[in-house]
Amino acid sequence: xxxxxxxxxxxxxxxxxxxxxxxxxxxxxxxxxxxxxxxxxxxxxxxxxxxxxxxxxxxxxxxxxxxxxxxxxxxxxxxxxxxxxxxxxxxxxxxxxxxxxxxxxxxxxxxxxxxxxxxxxxxxxxxxxxxxxxxxxxxxxxxxxxxxxxxxxxxxxxxxxxxxxxxxxxxxxxxxxxxxxxxxxxxxxxxxxxxxxxxxxxxxxxxxxxxxxxxxxxxxxxxxxxxxxxxxxxxxxxxxxxxxxxxxxxxxxxxxxxxxxxxxxxxxxxxxxxxxxxxxxxxxxxxxxxxxxxxxxxxxxxxxxxxxxxxxxxxxxxxxxxxxxxxxxxxxxxxxxxxxxxxxxxxxxxxxxxxxxxxxxxxxxxxxx
Amino acid sequence: xxxxxxxxxxxxxxxxxxxxxxxxxxxxxxxxxxxxxxxxxxxxxxxxxxxxxxxxxxxxxxxxxxxxxxxxxxxxxxxxxxxxxxxxxxxxxxxxxxxxxxxxxxxxxxxxxxxxxxxxxxxxxxxxxxxxxxxxxxxxxxxxxxxxxxxxxxxxxxxxxxxxxxxxxxxxxxxxxxxxxxxxxxxxxxxxxxxxxxxxxxxxxxxxxxxxxxxxxxxxxxxxxxxxxxxxxxxxxxxxxxxxxxxxxxxxxxxxx
Ligand SMILES: Nc1ncnc2c1ncn2[C@@H]1O[C@H](COP(=O)(O)OP(=O)(O)O)[C@@H](O)[C@H]1O
Ligand SMILES: [Mg+2]
Numbered sequence: 162x163x164x165x166x167x168x169x170x171x172x173x174x175x176x177x178x179x180x181x182x183x184x185x186x187x188x189x190x191x192x193x194x195x196x197x198x199x200x201x202x203x204x205x206x207x208x209x210x211x212x213x214x215x216x217x218x219x220x221x222x223x224x225x226x227x228x229x230x231x232x233x234x235x236x237x238x239x240x241x242x243x244x245x246x247x248x249x250x251x252x253x254x255x256x257x258x259x260x261x262x263x264x265x266x267x268x269x270x271x272x273x274x275x276x277x278x279x280x281x282x283x284x285x286x287x288x289x290x291x292x293x294x295x296x297x298x299x300x301x302x303x304x305x306x307x308x309x310x311x312x313x314x315x316x317x318x319x320x321x322x323x324x325x326x327x328x329x330x331x332x333x334x335x336x337x338x339x340x341x342x343x344x345x346x347x348x349x350x351x352x353x354x355x356x357x358x359x360x361x362x363x364x365x366x367x368x369x370x371x372x373x374x375x376x377x378x379x380x381x382x383x384x385x386x387x388x389x390x391x392x393x394x395x396x397x398x399x400x401x402x403x404x405x406x407x408x409x410x411x412x413x414x415x416x417x418x419x420x421x422x423x424x425x426x427x428x429x430x431x432x433x434x435x436x437x438x439x440x441x442x443x444x445x446x447x448x449x450x451x452x453x454x455x456x457x458x459x460x461x462x463x464x465x466x467x468x469x470x471x472x473x474x475x476x477x478x479x480x481x482x483x484x485x486x487x488x489x490x491x492x493x494x495x496x497x498x499x500x501x502x503x504x505x506x507x508x509x510x511x512x513x514x515x516x517x518x519x520x521x522x523x524x525x526x527x528x529x530x
Numbered sequence: 531x532x533x534x535x536x537x538x539x540x541x542x543x544x545x546x547x548x549x550x551x552x553x554x555x556x557x558x559x560x561x562x563x564x565x566x567x568x569x570x571x572x573x574x575x576x577x578x579x580x581x582x583x584x585x586x587x588x589x590x591x592x593x594x595x596x597x598x599x600x601x602x603x604x605x606x607x608x609x610x611x612x613x614x615x616x617x618x619x620x621x622x623x624x625x626x627x628x629x630x631x632x633x634x635x636x637x638x639x640x641x642x643x644x645x646x647x648x649x650x651x652x653x654x655x656x657x658x659x660x661x662x663x664x665x666x667x668x669x670x671x672x673x674x675x676x677x678x679x680x681x682x683x684x685x686x687x688x689x690x691x692x693x694x695x696x697x698x699x700x701x702x703x704x705x706x707x708x709x710x711x712x713x714x715x716x717x718x719x720x721x722x723x724x725x726x727x728x729x730x731x732x733x734x735x736x737x738x739x740x741x742x743x744x745x746x747x748x749x750x751x752x753x754x755x756x757x758x759x760x761x762x763x764x765x766x767x768x769x770x771x772x773x774x775x776x777x778x779x780x781x782x783x784x785x786x787x
Contacts, residue, residue, distance in 0.1 A: 313626065393625065400584050401622035406608045406639050 164212070168193055171207075174200040175239075179210035182218040190221050194228060204229050209240025219245070223252050284509065291487045292479075295418060298410040302419075310412065317420035321382050325428065328377055333365075333432035336373050337439025340364045345447050354447045358457035361440030366466040370433040372518055375477035378425065379510035383485035386417050387506035390489025391499045399490070414490065418482040425478035426471045433470060465530060473521055477514055484510035532559040533595075535692060535724050536581065541590035543576050550576050553590070554752045556743050563718060563725045563738050565758065567773065568745035574728040575619055577745065578696050581726065582616060583607050612640045615685030619696040619728070621677050623669040629656065629680050630665035636687045655683040659713065675706045679713070686717055693718065695727040711738055744770045 166180040168188045176197050178190075197204055206225065211218070222238070226249075229236040241249065344360035390413060393399050402409045441454050449457075485506040492502040534557040542552040550573040558564045566574045579585045581592060583599060591600045594610055602610075615636075616622070623632050633652045637643055643651065656662045659679035669677055678698060685693060698714065699707035715738050718725050727739070742761065744754040746769065754761055754770045762774035 316626070395620065396625065397618035397620045397622040398624050400579070400582070400618060401616070401624065403584060404582055404611050404614070404616055405636055406611060407635075 170196055174202075175205045175207050177210070178206065178208045178218070179212075181213040182211060182215040183213045187217060190225075194225050197225075198228060198232060198234070203235035203237050205237045205239060207239040208245075211240075214242075214245060219248065219252075222249070226253055281512065287491075288483050288487060288509075288513075291490075292483055295410055295414055295483070295486075298408060298415050299418070301408075302411060302415050310416070313412065314416035314420060317417045318424065320385060321378070321417075321420040322424035322427065325378060325381055325424075326431070328381065329374055329428055329432055330435055332373050332377055333370065333435035334439035336369050336432075337361055337365060337436030338443050340369065340436070341440040341443035345443060349447065354444070355449050355453050355457055357440065357444045357447065357449060358454045359461040361444075362437055362458050362461040363466055365433045365436035365440070366462065366470045368470075368518075368522075370436055371429050371470045371473035371477060372514065374425065374428050374432045374474065375481060375514050376511060378421070378428070378478075379481045379484070379514065380507055382421060383481040383506045383510045384503045386482065386485035387489040387492070387502040388499055390414075390486060391492030391502035394490065394492050395494055395496065395498060409490070414482075414486045417486055418479070421478040421482045422475060425474040429470055429474035433467075469521075469525060469530060473518065476517055476521070480513040480517060481510045484513060532561065534558065534593075535560050535562075535595060536726070537593040538581070539591045539593065541577075541580060541592065542588045543573060543580055543585070544588040545576075549588075549750055551745055551750050551752065554743075554745070555590075556752065556755055558724060558726055559741070560724055561722065562741050563715075563727065565739040565742040566726070566728045566745065567742055567758075569747050569773075572745045572747035573750075574745060575696050578694060578726070578728050582614075582694060583611070612688070613691040614694060615688070615690035615692070615723070616694045617678070617681040617685050617696060617698055619700070621669065621681060623677060623681055623684070625669050628666050628668055629661065629672075629683075632669070632680065633684045633687050636684065640688055651687065655687050656680070658686070658717070659683045675702050675710075678702065678710060682710075682713065682717075686721070689721055689723075691723055693723050693725045693727075695725065695729075697729055698727065700729070714738065744773070 164180045166178075166182045166184055166187050168176065168178045168190055170193055171177050174197065176193055197206075204225070206222070208222075226236050238246075238249065340361045341357050345354055345357050348354050348356050348360075390399075393413070399409050399413070402412055437458065441451065444454050445451065488502040488506040488509065492498040536558040538554060538556050541554045543550045543554070554577065566577055568574050576585065580587055587600055591598060593599060597606065597610065599607065599610065623629075624635070627635070630649070630652050633655050634648050637648045637651060641648075652665065653662055656664065659682050661676060661679055661683060664672060664676070664680070669680065672680070682695075682698065685695075693714075695714065699710045702710065714725065714727075717723075718738075739758050742755065742758045743752050744761070744765075744767075745751075746753045746767075753767050754765050758774060761770055763771075765771050765774075
């Protein structure tokens with residue numbers, strides 16, 4: 162057994178470190194470092210009598226070296242064996258990086274909430290800027306003076322429309338059924354089960370058809386747009402497009418935005434219809450005959466309700482496209498950027514959708530629509 | 531008579547508040563093969579993107595011939611860019627387009643050639659890089675080395691005056707990368723273009739460069755410029771000599787194989 166580890170400050174302000182530093186329990190060095198740093202002149206550490214070295218001691222000495230560096234002091238290590246000197250040289254060859262890494266946002270706090278609100282504000286401004294730039298690109302496209310390619314547009318159309326039908330079918334039927342159950346339970350108490358048809362029709366047409374479709378499309382198409390565009394950013398495709406004299410907004414964003422604007426109203430109508438069918442199934446279970454349901458629908462469905470939903474769909478399409486394309490175009494250059502862009506696209510879009518929906522409903526209320 | 535085709539004057543580059551390089555000044559002469567060297571992360575690609583106008587200087591200016599590029603508007607910049615051919619470090623081929631469409635892009639954009647002519651020129655350019663017959667392949671369907679060559683074909687589609695390459699041979703095996711160097715040299719000789727090339731993988735440097743600068747990551751400055759063979763022996767900076775001697779060993783080793 163070699164003697165145990167010790168550390169002490171000598172009379173002439175040298176730090177003496179000795180013994181076997183591989184032991185489980187070691188003397189603490191931090192307070193000794195503090196005292197040592199309060200002395201004048203170069204910091205002297207004598208390690209001649211260390212019998213067994215250990216990474217923990219090496220790490221501590223590196224820490225001391227960093228402290229010395231920060232205080233612009235010289236550190237003299239006396240009696241280090243060659244292997245240790247080499248190691249130390251390697252570890253101190255490059256000064257520690259002074260910048261900071263991106264900090265994680267941490268847990269939810271009030272401060273977080275405030276900064277989240279501020280972020281949303283900034284975000285909104287940026288989105289408006291993006292919308293402005295895109296609008297002029299759309300205008301150039303409509304005037305036939307743009308770099309948009311037909312193929313890009315057709316592919317976007319397929320992505321925004323037919324490929325989304327399956328999931329829209331499922332969600333719409335289910336939402337129609339949920340609305341019917343919700344209403345039926347109440348209406349039956351008054352013996353007015355037949356009014357379920359009104360509830361489902363108006364609920365789907367004005368509200369749920371557009372909103373549910375939009376949320377599905379935000380998660381599907383908006384996220385896909387963000388992933389595609391940020392991959393192109395990482396791949397320097399957008400740089401290449403720019404230097405080839407093509408406006409990336411016209412080439413990449415306009416076709417995606419137009420495709421979504423074109424497809425959303427159709428999907429909303431489709432969702433409305435399926436929701437009403439879903440409602441009929443539930444109503445049937447409550448004793449409402451198909452004929453009663455249909456004749457009730459006839460009075461419930463008005464062109465206004467229908468148009469409110471379709472207009473909402475158009476506005477939602479715009480918001481989803483902006484959130485997705487902006488997140489993609491502004492993504493960073495590393496491989497994590499793609500993941501971050503898709504998350505941002507979906508989260509931003511969903512927030513925009515719900516805020517917009519509320520605003521439109523309030524506006525309709527005020528206008529008596 | 532040589533004249534500067536590119537003059538960079540006291541260029542300082544930063545991403546937001548993060549300084550990358552400061553006070554970089556150099557000239558690229560007509561017919562030069564000019565190499566931007568330096569360790570990875572020192573800002574070579576960043577410098578190239580400033581030359582291309584994809585990033586704006588924090589300070590300083592870039593001048594092409596008589597035209598101050600930094601102060602030019604988008605239209606004027608675009609006119610200059612018509613005479614450039616560019617390959618990017620990560621490829622930059624449009625992933626949704628076939629190789630033929632990629633190579634045709636600059637022709638459609640900047641020339642008045644007919645569709646049939648464009649198709650023929652595309653075949654020629656692909657043949658020059660050994661990829662004729664791959665017209666309908668998407669970039670994802672070919673190997674990394676082939677993608678680099680396809681990018682080269684797109685870069686030379688319009689017989690540019692200036693070629694910009696960002697690490698054209700990085701990531702390739704030694705033999706392919708040597709072939710690509712040879713190809714660049716031949717293309718340069720047959721078109722008389724000036725070449726600005728970023729590389730840190732360096733058999734290329736001695737093989738083809740006649741002028742070079744070295745960007746240092748620690749001091750964030752351009753610490754050396756001149757002919758690379760001269761630099762290897764006479765640079766006052768140990769890092770530059772080391773960098774180039776390591777490169778020379780690689781080149782020698784590559785030559786044996
Ligand atoms: N878009 C960007 N935003 C912020 N920092 C970047 C960006 N691109 C590159 N950087 C950073 O700038 C430095 C130089 O990058 P780059 O020019 O790509 O180096 P290289 O010399 O290897 O080509 C690196 O530290 C890199 O992390
Ligand atoms: Mg690079």
